[in-house]
Amino acid sequence: MPRADVVVIGAGxxxxxxxxxxAGSGASVFLAAKGMASTHWTxxxxxVAAPDGASTSRDGIARLAGSAGHPYARMSDHVAxxxxxxxxxxxxxxVAMVGDLDMPLAPIPxxxxxxxxxxxxxxxxxxxxxxxxxxxxxxxGIGHFRDSWVDYAARNLTAGAWPGGPAEIRAVTADLxxxxxxxxxxxxxxxxxxxxxxxxxxALAAMAAVVPPGAWRIGVPAVLGLEAxxxxxxxxxxxxxxxxxxxxxxxxxxxxxxxxDELRRRITAAGGRIQVGFDVVEVERDGRRVRxxxxxxxxxxxxxxxxxxxxxxxxxxxxxxxxxxxxxxEERVFGLPVTAPNDSEWFSDDPMQPHPIxxxxxxxxxxxxxxDPTGQPVLENVRVIGSSLAGMRYLEQRCGDGVAITSAxxxxxxxxxxxxxx
Amino acid sequence: MTFHDAAARDFPAFSTDACIKCNVCxxxxxxxxxxxxxxxxxxxxxxxxxxxxxxxxxxxxxxSVDLCSGCGICTRACPAGVLIAETNNRARAGIVEERGSxxxxxxxxDTDLLIRLxxxxxxxxxxxLKNRLARWFGEKTLGVxxxxxxxxxxxxxxxxxxxxxxxxxxxxxxxxxxxTVVYFHGCAVNGFEPDLGRDAVEILERNGLTVIVPPQxxxxxxxxxxxxxxRAREKARRNLESLAQYARAGYRIVGTSTSCTHAxxxxxxxxxxxxxxxxxxxxxxxxxxxELLVDLHDRGELDTGFAPIAESIPYHPPxxxxxxxxxxxxxxxxxxxxxxxxxxSDHDCCGAAGTYGLKAERWQIAQDVGAPLFAKVRAAxxxxxxxxxxxxxxxxxxxxxxxxxxxxxxxxxxAESYRRADEAASEPRRRLV
Ligand SMILES: Cc1cc2nc3c(=O)[nH]c(=O)nc-3n(C[C@H](O)[C@H](O)[C@H](O)COP(=O)(O)OP(=O)(O)OC[C@H]3O[C@@H](n4cnc5c(N)ncnc54)[C@H](O)[C@@H]3O)c2cc1C
Numbered sequence: 001m002p003r004a005d006v007v008v009i010g011a012g013x014x015x016x017x018x019x020x021x022x023a024g025s026g027a028s029v030f031l032a033a034k035g036m037a038s039t040h041w042t043x044x045x046x047x048v049a050a051p052d053g054a055s056t057s058r059d060g061i062a063r064l065a066g067s068a069g070h071p072y073a074r075m076s077d078h079v080a081x082x083x084x085x086x087x088x089x090x091x092x093x094x095v096a097m098v099g100d101l102d103m104p105l106a107p108i109p110x111x112x113x114x115x116x117x118x119x120x121x122x123x124x125x126x127x128x129x130x131x132x133x134x135x136x137x138x139x140x141g142i143g144h145f146r147d148s149w150v151d152y153a154a155r156n157l158t159a160g161a162w163p164g165g166p167a168e169i170r171a172v173t174a175d176l177x178x179x180x181x182x183x184x185x186x187x188x189x190x191x192x193x194x195x196x197x198x199x200x201x202x203a204l205a206a207m208a209a210v211v212p213p214g215a216w217r218i219g220v221p222a223v224l225g226l227e228a229x230x231x232x233x234x235x236x237x238x239x240x241x242x243x244x245x246x247x248x249x250x251x252x253x254x255x256x257x258x259x260x261d262e263l264r265r266r267i268t269a270a271g272g273r274i275q276v277g278f279d280v281v282e283v284e285r286d287g288r289r290v291r292x293x294x295x296x297x298x299x300x301x302x303x304x305x306x307x308x309x310x311x312x313x314x315x316x317x318x319x320x321x322x323x324x325x326x327x328x329x330e331e332r333v334f335g336l337p338v339t340a341p342n343d344s345e346w347f348s349d350d351p352m353q354p355h356p357i358x359x360x361x362x363x364x365x366x367x368x369x370x371x372d373p374t375g376q377p378v379l380e381n382v383r384v385i386g387s388s389l390a391g392m393r394y395l396e397q398r399c400g401d402g403v404a405i406t407s408a409x410x411x412x413x414x415x416x417x418x419x420x421x422x
Numbered sequence: 423m424t425f426h427d428a429a430a431r432d433f434p435a436f437s438t439d440a441c442i443k444c445n446v447c448x449x450x451x452x453x454x455x456x457x458x459x460x461x462x463x464x465x466x467x468x469x470x471x472x473x474x475x476x477x478x479x480x481x482x483x484x485x486s487v488d489l490c491s492g493c494g495i496c497t498r499a500c501p502a503g504v505l506i507a508e509t510n511n512r513a514r515a516g517i518v519e520e521r522g523s524x525x526x527x528x529x530x531x532d533t534d535l536l537i538r539l540x541x542x543x544x545x546x547x548x549x550x551l552k553n554r555l556a557r558w559f560g561e562k563t564l565g566v567x568x569x570x571x572x573x574x575x576x577x578x579x580x581x582x583x584x585x586x587x588x589x590x591x592x593x594x595x596x597x598x599x600x601x602t603v604v605y606f607h608g609c610a611v612n613g614f615e616p617d618l619g620r621d622a623v624e625i626l627e628r629n630g631l632t633v634i635v636p637p638q639x640x641x642x643x644x645x646x647x648x649x650x651x652x653r654a655r656e657k658a659r660r661n662l663e664s665l666a667q668y669a670r671a672g673y674r675i676v677g678t679s680t681s682c683t684h685a686x687x688x689x690x691x692x693x694x695x696x697x698x699x700x701x702x703x704x705x706x707x708x709x710x711x712x713e714l715l716v717d718l719h720d721r722g723e724l725d726t727g728f729a730p731i732a733e734s735i736p737y738h739p740p741x742x743x744x745x746x747x748x749x750x751x752x753x754x755x756x757x758x759x760x761x762x763x764x765x766x767s768d769h770d771c772c773g774a775a776g777t778y779g780l781k782a783e784r785w786q787i788a789q790d791v792g793a794p795l796f797a798k799v800r801a802a803x804x805x806x807x808x809x810x811x812x813x814x815x816x817x818x819x820x821x822x823x824x825x826x827x828x829x830x831x832x833x834x835x836x837a838e839s840y841r842r843a844d845e846a847a848s849e850p851r852r853r854l855v
Contacts, residue, residue, distance in 0.1 A: 030749075035501035040446045184461045188449045252445040268766060277498025278747045297747030298687035299705045319501060 003305045004030040004273075005419060007293060009333055010312030010320065011276055012038040013401060014386025016263035018310055018408035020089060023272035025416035030304055031267060032295050034279045036260065037318045038387070038400070043248040044222075044255025046097055046120040047394075048083060048402030050105050057119050057402070058101040064399060069359075069391035071403045074366055075410055079402060082409035083120070089266065094229035095259050098126040106130050107165070109137070109219060111148065111249040113156025117398065122255050124224060124233045127217050127243035136168035138216040139247075140207055140240075143175040145185050147250045148221040166217070172210045176203040190223035191254045194232050200225070204239040211240055222246035222254045229258055278302070280333045288380045293333070308381045308415055311336075311370075312408070315361055315387045331362060331388070336370045336378055339363045339390040354396040361390030368411055383411045438509055440502040441468035447496035447506055452771040453489060456790035460489040463496035466513070467506040474513060487513045491775035491788075492647050493741040508692055511646065515693075518649035526565040530777045531644035531653065537613030540575040548574040561782050570780035571819040573614040580607050580616040581635070590634040599672035602632040604665065606675050606708070608682035609640040610815035618830075620854040621837035622678045622711055628840060629718055629725055637664050641682040646689055647776045658690045658701075666700035669707035676709045678831060680743040680813045681776065683710045687746065710743070711833055712751035712813065719758070729842035731835065732761035736802040738795060738821060740814035741771050752813060752832035759839045764811065765802065769795040772812070774820035789824060796825040803827045811835060 008019045011033035019031040049060030049072070058080075065076035072079070080101060087097050099120040107115035108128040118129065137157070141150035154171035177199065179185060194200050211218065218240050225232040236244045248255055267274055275295070282294035282301060290309050294301035311333060313320025321338055322330045327346070329338040340346070340360035347355045362370050362384045369377040370384050385407035387400055394400030447463040448454060454462040466487040487510050496506040529536070540547040550556040557568035566572075584591070593602065603626060611619040623633050642657030665675055665686075677683035686708040690696045709717070718724040739750050756764035772792040773779050779788030799810045799821060810829040812818045822829040 034503065036446045036450075036499050037501050040449060041444055182458045184454065184458055184465075186445065186448055186462070188445075189454065189458070192455055250445075252449040257449050265768070268768065273749065273753075275744075275747070275749055277744065279503070295747060298684055298745060299708060302748055319503075 004028045005306060006030075006308045006310060006415060007032060007304045007306040008310040008312055009033065009280055009293070010314060010318065010386065011036055011260075011274070012312060012314050012318055012386060012404070013259075014404035014408045015310070015312030016260065016267070017086060017089075017405045018312060018385055018412050019272055019274075020263050020266040020270070021085065021409060021412035022415060023267050023270035024089075025412065027416060027419055029267065029272040030306070031272065031274045032278065032280065032293070032304060033274075033276045034313075034319065035276060037314055038404075039256040039260040040253055041251045041317075042253060042256055042401075043125075044095070044122050044253055044259050045118055045125060046083070046086070046401045046405070047118070047398040048079065048101065048120060050117040050119075050398035051396070054105060054117075056102050056104055060105070060397075060399070061101070061402070064392070064397060069363075071389045071392055071407065072399065073391075074364075074368075075403075075406050078410050079406045082406040083402070085409050086405045090259075090262065093262050094123075095255070095262050096123045097121065098123055099129065103129075107162060109139075109153065109157055109247065111153060111221070111247050113153030113160075115157075115160065115162060122246075122259075124222070124229060124246045124255065125248075127245040128219065128247070130164055132164065132166045132217070134167050134215070136170065136214055136216050137166035138211065138218045138242075139169070139171040140210065140218050140220050141171060141173040142179070142190065142221055142223070143173050144179040144182065145190060145221060145223075147187060168214075170212070172212070174207045174210045176206050186252065187221065187223050187249060187254045188226075188252050188257065190221070191226045191257075194223060194225040195227050197228075200232060200235065204236055207236075208239050208241070211242075215242070217243045217245065219245055219247045222248040224254075226254065226258060226261070275302075283334055285379075288377065290334070290379055290381055308383065310411055311362070311382060311384045311388055312386045313388055318387060320388050321360065329360060334370070334379060334382060336362050336382075336384075337372055354393050358393040358395060359391055361392075362388050363390050367414065368407060383415075385411055437503060437505045438468035438471040441504050442502050443468075444501065446499050446501060450495050450499040450770065452493060452495065452773070452791045453491050453787060457489070457787050459486065461486055463490070463506045463510070466490060467496070467509050468504055470513070471509055474516070485517055488517065489784075489787075490514070491771070491773075491778045491784075491791075493771045493775055494745045495741060495770055498744060505692070511649070511693055514649040515651045516649075519651075523648065523650055524565065526781070527648040527777075528650065528653075529564065530566065530780055531648045531650055533609035533613065533640045533644055534657075537575070537579065537609060541577070541579055541613060544575040544577040551575075565782045566780055567782045567785035569823075570782075570785055571774060571816065571823045572780065573610070573815070573819050576614055576616050578616065580612045580619040583616055583620075584635050590632070591636055593634060593668075593673075594632075597632070597673075599674075601630060602634060602673055603714070604668045604673055604675045605633050605635050606638060606641075606665070606677040606682060606686065607635065608677060608679040608815075610679055615815060615831075618678055618834060621831070621834045622676075624837050624854050625715070625833055625840065626676070626711075629715070629723065636668070641685040642694075643681050643685040643689065644777050646685065646693055647778070651694060655694050655696065658685075658694055658696055661686070662690070662696065662700045662704055665704050665707075669700075669703040673707065674709050674714065675704065675707050676711050676714050678711050678813075678833060679815055680710055680740055680746060681815070683708050684742045684745055710746060710748060710751065710813070712755055713746070713748045715833075715836075716751040716754050719754070724758075725840070726758055727843050728759040728836070728839040729846055730761035731759055731839050731842070733807060734763040734765060734802065734805070735807050735835070736767055736799050736810045737764040737832070738767040738769065738772060738799075738810065738812040738817065740812055740817045741775070743813050752811070755832060755836060759836070762835070762839075767795055767798055769798065772817045772820045774816045776816050779816070779820055788820070792820060792824060795821065799825040799827050799829075
């Protein structure tokens with residue numbers, strides 16, 4: 001294996017973004033991950049910061065940066081650059097983003113009929129953001145697709161408060177050609193069907209037939225194609241006669257799959273390598289430096305040597321950190337110290353409320369190197385990015401994507417600058 | 423049986439408890455991408471596993487698991503480490519154990535037998551393979567699709583050539599484990615592609631390695647993929663018996679088929695439960711040839727006197743190679759050949775999956791799975807590529823037959839580059855014929 005400049009561990013949003021930026025700047029990059037993760041589980045948008053009370057993402061960043069220990073406390077100056085770099089990377093593709101840091105955070109409907117604040121969204125979800133100005137919201141479901149419940153969503157949205165929301169909310173369901181005869185439908189199989197131009201034309205005609213008269217914005221399940229999404233989205237707006245937005249539903253997230261595929265293509269097109277499927281099982285160290293990591297393999301391990309190692313293995317959800325019996329926390333690759341709230345404070349009594357344990361993670365210095373409780377770097381050539389970082393509660397603060405791409409950008413830029421200087 | 427044995431035996435099934443139902447596997451499965459008949463890895467794997475009894479086949483909710491092609495992409499994508507494809511494979515074996523197997527599956531899995539029957543009458547057999555009427559008949563009577571990718575029989579097996587040349591089949595006195603390797607040629611090189619075997623030996627010898635070819639049989643993977651575990655175990659045991667002594671003495675076993683080498687490395691233990699010391703020694707000693715050549719290069723021992731090949735070649739890393747977890751060693755080697763640009767196909771699976779694409783009822787699925795790959799390979803040819811490259815034989819045959827573009831093993835390209843270098847130096851080495 002030729003030596004890489006950088007080995008990135010983890011194929012979630014942070015690892016992919018970091019590897020794409022590094023490969024694009026000419027570094028040799030090897031991305032190794034155990035499996036896929038957040039892209040396939042989440043909405044494919046870019047939640048930068050939307051804590052309670054924030055008016056815009058920029059306001060949200062400032063609020064979060066003010067709380068000690070939050071990743072934005074170190075990186076808030078870099079968020080705007082990181083968002084710009086990420087958007088530039090995706091411009092001209094089907095996962096291009098709309099919206100910006102100064103746009104008011106608007107409530108947008110979820111697949112179950114709740115509202116969540118959003119500002120920066122993939123082009124195909126952009127129309128979910130108001131202002132509604134007297135328009136109605138039509139939730140257009142797909143018959144036989146078990147992951148879409150538009151009637152339920154419409155009921156919930158109607159029952160809840162939605163200041164400045166649509167004039168009317170209605171749900172309709174279209175039966176698309178051939179679906180009644182299918183045994184197996186999930187978001188991905190539907191997206192593959194939409195990629196077929198002949199089927200798509202008939203499907204959109206069937207969807208148009210159930211749109212009642214009126215001025216609607218139309219929310220559809222997020223299944224409008226994988227390969228041909230941009231074209232399909234445009235085609236859908238034309239045929240359905242209104243602004244159309246995708247609503248991500250249960251995993252698998254088709255918008256996330258598109259994002260993963262686009263970033264993967266970016267990395268390999270720039271000469272980077274990706275290997276998904278194998279855990280890191282061994283680390284070679286030289287004092288405070290890591291010489292190489294080894295990934296699991298069918299027989300002997302694969303040794304990956306590099307100058308720098310970027311840990312992008314996620315928190316509990318990504319399996320980068322594990323909680324063992326006795327509340328022992330383990331960072332699984334390098335055995336880094338994990339910072340977490342006191343034992344007694346892991347959970348709140350109400351399961352639907354935020355839990356303090358969500359903030360667990362790795363403490364870092366300004367270079368995003370892991371540090372010990374005294375503030376000293378534990379490993380000099382390791383950087384930590386994404387939801388492995390301590391101090392955020394991404395579900396409540398809606399900052400997971402922003403922290404992921406900002407930490408990825410900070411690390412990629414500093415490493416690129418270093419290799420340019422060398 | 424110790425606890426450890428029990429845990430090892432049931433590991434694929436146990437691992438399904440780690441499933442978090444996230445559906446990632448359903449987004450990467452190439453089979454459910456093209457057919458509604460296959461519900462996808464999550465449903466036939468971790469989901470259905472909850473209903474399977476100890477025999478693993480019994481009480482299965484349905485038999486759609488048989489549509490799994492075994493590519494293993496789901497296992498690699500899984501964020502929770504569930505051995506999905508392995509679970510499916512065992513479930514199929516359970517069904518076969520209960521209900522038996524078709525004559526077709528028993529026949530197409532028995533590659534050693536096919537070679538024994540086909541080689542002596544190769545010219546005739548090959549006419550049969552090309553004859554439409556004969557293939558139609560084969561489809562109607564046996565269920566082997568008339569257009570299924572079958573390679574012509576070689577007139578002489580690799581082993582017969584080895585014997586005729588009086589080449590070593592055992593260690594010679596004073597052999598050095600670091601300078602001698604055991605070649606596991608597999609049935610494909612033996613019966614269908616002996617030239618690839620000669621290319622491999624040429625390259626290994628050029629790099630200072632003595633090659634020995636001890637007795638061996640088909641690795642048994644076709645039996646494993648068809649759920650015929652008892653037959654696969656017979657093959658595996660005989661191979662282990664022949665190979666373990668070398669592995670224990672520190673010799674490396676090198677293969678040109680990423681499928682066979684993966685069987686030696688992983689499937690013997692993970693699926694056939696052959697977790698004894700012999701199996702472990704052989705697994706640890708087994709190398710894919712490109713993996714070995716990259717290792718030589720890392721140690722500064724690879725002859726890098728490659729002559730230029732000015733061409734851009736589409737390269738398809740096969741699923742089995744990806745299951746090795748060894749990166750893409752062929753890409754590293756291609757990068758050493760001046761002028762050569764290998765372009766990763768960036769496509770999941772060619773569809774063939776060993777014998778899957780041969781079966782009358784699976785052929786169309788296999789074609790649909792590989793269709794985008796075939797289009798890419800054809801486009802590369804239109805742009806000037808003379809051939810494509812791929813490390814696994816049935817994938818090569820599938821790509822070649824479905825795209826019309828000759829498809830070779832990466833080492834055949836390296837061997838050609840070495841030969842050109844020799845010709846340029848006007849001291850051609852003896853080519854192995
Ligand atoms: C269900 C869910 C919903 C979310 N919803 C939101 C939301 O609405 N808004 C928001 O802002 N954020 C949300 N997030 C968070 C956000 O998605 C992530 O913070 C962000 O995408 C960054 O993820 P990551 O790249 O750091 O890690 P992950 O996406 O978790 O990726 C971890 C990667 O590391 C790999 N890995 C782990 N251990 C090893 C190992 N030992 N060896 C090799 N590889 C390893 C994994 O296989 C995986 O590829 C959500 C997260 C989850 C799980």
